[in-house]
Amino acid sequence: MLIIPAENAVNWKRPPWVTLGLMLACLLVFTFYQGDDRRLTEQAIRAYLESDLQSLEAPVYEDYLQRQIRFQGDEERIYELQNFRQLRQEGGDLWVAYSLLSDREFYQYMLENRDVVLAPAERRRWMAQRGEIQSRLMDRLSANQLGLVPAEFSLYTLVTYQFLHGGWAHLIGNLVFLFLLGFTVEKALGPGRFLLAYLICGALSGVVFTAFSMGSHVPLVGASGSISGLMGMYVAIYGLQKIRFFYFVGVYFNYFRAPALAILPVWLGKEIYDYWFAGATGIAYMAHAGGLVAGAVMVWLLGKSWLQVKEEFFEPEEDEQDERFTTGYSQAMASLGRMEFDLARRQFEALREHYPDRTVLLEHLYQLAKLRPDLPQYRQRARELMNESLNRRRPEQMIQIWQEYLGKGESHQPLSAEDHNRVLFTSLKQHDLKAAEKAFERLRSTGDELLTVEACRLLADEFEKHQMTPKARHYRQLLQRS
Template identity: 35%
Template sequence: MLIIPIIGKISLRNPPALTILLMLINVVIYFGLQFGDMAKSMSAQQFYFESGLVEIELPRYLAFTEGHAYTDEDLAALENLEEAALHDLLGRSIRDGRFQRALDNDQIIRPDDPAYAEWKPVRAEFRKRYESSVSVKWGFRPIYHRPATAFTYMFLHGGLGHLIGNMVFLWLVGCILEYGAGRVSYLIIYLLGGLTAVGLFYAINYTSALPLVGASGSIAALMGALAVLFGKEKIRIFFTVGFYFNTFRIMAIYLLPLWMGNELFQLFFGGASHVAYTAHIGGLIGGAGLAFLHRRFWRETNTEVLGDDEEDTTSPVLEEAMTHMSKLEFGPARRLLVALQEEEPDNPEILRLLFGIDRHYPERPQIHQTSVAYMKHLSQDIDDRDELIKTYDRYMSAVKTPKLPPVLFLGLCRALTASGRPKDAQRILGMLLKNKPDMPGLPTACLRLADAWKQAGNADLVKRCRLVILKRFPKSPEAAELREALQQG
């Protein structure tokens, strides 16, 4: 069973920088420092078999596990094992912290043992090779625990799949926590939650020599914190059970027993696994506790990150209107769109569809109202310039007499000038100079048109535009700029 939350909103102006930074740290450490760990592990294992350690240590490990002193019968038992069984036995011996510690303390192979002189330097070389792996050196090994590794293990991973899986969960959960709790609390929960994860792992596996690696303990802490911080707020989750998957909304606090129950089930009934479920449980508990303290003493949680709970009623109506339009049923489509426009008067998709309908009926007055509303919206964003000009062309080809406000004509003049259509821009500008000679913005429009004609290589029209500025708007900044240019050159 998989249960993951789905973030509602990501702000490009305020990106989840800390989550991205943590992900980058994990990725850089894996590819920059850990990528050769597998080769080092294989090299150490090969050395173990070729150096003769297998005949010295593993028979004694068999005796150690059975609780009796080493005898030649243990060596004979080892010789009867197949290669796969030998590799499995080696893995078990390396993970067995009590055996490894006893070896280190010369309690298994004592100085008076005939094999000691041969074994000791070879053992030291094997340990050097084995511990050259970043995962072994900086992962948390309970029997060899060091304070530093209680932190460093959080940024190490056992393989590419392990890394990718953790980074997906870190992104999904981390973004919600970063926006909801704030970056300071988020980082505290990540680090201290990782410590509670390793703490429970150590308490239960204190004799293990196997290194604990992975960000999943810290991520589990973030998951526990998410459930407590958002409490009764409903959060959208994605879940799978077998081949079935779906999404639904659930109160965040219910996720804590669901996640905890899943980890406990996997721990006790999931069979043999290298997954550190005890660390996950420790992380969930630690994160939930830290989140409780956050709510109690620190600050409120920003629940807007979960997204808008309101149902989308616009899209179904738009789809129904477009279905009518595809069947040329413009009347029903327009009625739906007009009703929708009363609630969302500035919705560009509604305006676009209304214009698409009304241009089929140029004799009706609605064509002018709809065109003005749509072109006003398009004129607000330079990225919509091409759509603005296309809409203007369609409008002009549909109507006999255009009825656009002067300010919109001026905006169209600027757009046409910038799009390399100075002839059309000049036609609009001439009309404005005739009907609205005192309109603000005309001198600037004339100057831009002069520049456009200059780029087109038409010196006569450049001169004509400049004369219009000098004669009609002699006190304008544009006229002063032209006079200064004429004096200089």
């Protein structure tokens, strides 16, 4: 059974760069760094067969498996023993050599018991030949160098093991889940905190794995623990909110909605159950469980400080926002059609709080305010729309609103000197000298001498450029009187 959250869609206008970067890093590491593993393994098998080491190790390996079956009750080893004997009988030397070389626990067993299981002459040959193969080839494999080995615990491997993988299937599976979970958690936390939280979850997952595998020489590789941490963070971010999950059972799949946190014990219980009862599958179930707990606990403990979710995370996506805007806008326009102006104004104001970039809302509010030019709200909306027109590079609209306000609202609520000065500058840029002169007269009437002098100088210069000497002379004279 597979259950994964499927609440969000990717916004490719704001790509999840860290998630994509982590995926690319895993792919590059596997392709280029781990790409040398096959060559090293082939050389090791060739050297092993040439040294005829299987004749020394194979009988000991059968005894080693039998001991584990007898004293540790490891029933899975029964199938390994049967398969190994069949390989020896059928002459599968390559697979025999590979089985013996790749079992690091058996190699440690041989080292610790070489005085018992080998005669002196055999022991010397084994130490010389097997030791060289191990140090020159097998120890250089990526998993042995940078994988997390509980018996040889190193802090740096808590990070490096997260970028190694055991094969293409292992890699592709992890990359798919990393993408499905990563883009949502990255959107919630932000790129920097997401990256750090991802690596910390992977490290804590490795610590849990080490605690349950003390003394093991089998390396842990893969991003599964880190991805489990993303799953824990995902459900902790949503908490008790109902979100959508995708599930797959056998050949049947579908979606269901449930409180996010309700799925955490399901995931955790499955990993613990598989750890005890699934047998030797090669899957690090306790690493997964550790990642799940680490991710959820980090969000719960630090969700109001370092790992606080960004406010815009819970805002609807653009498509949903457009749908909501269209619905609200239609309702406000219907109120206008019924001439319920107060209701329409409240509806447009509510829409503008959520969609401040929609200029059409301000235009409607301006038109509604214009119905009562004697009230201060008309002046406020006129100034807002004038500024918005300038910001959106619509100077003609700005001048038109100003002229309209002069006729309707100036006698009730006069504009400021700064407002008229902005219109004057805009008019000059548009080469609308008539509007500029009108703005100058309004500016002059406000009594602001500093702005008036500067505006007078600008007008005089502008008329001289246009070779309109009488006008230029008029403004020069005004400058001399001021």
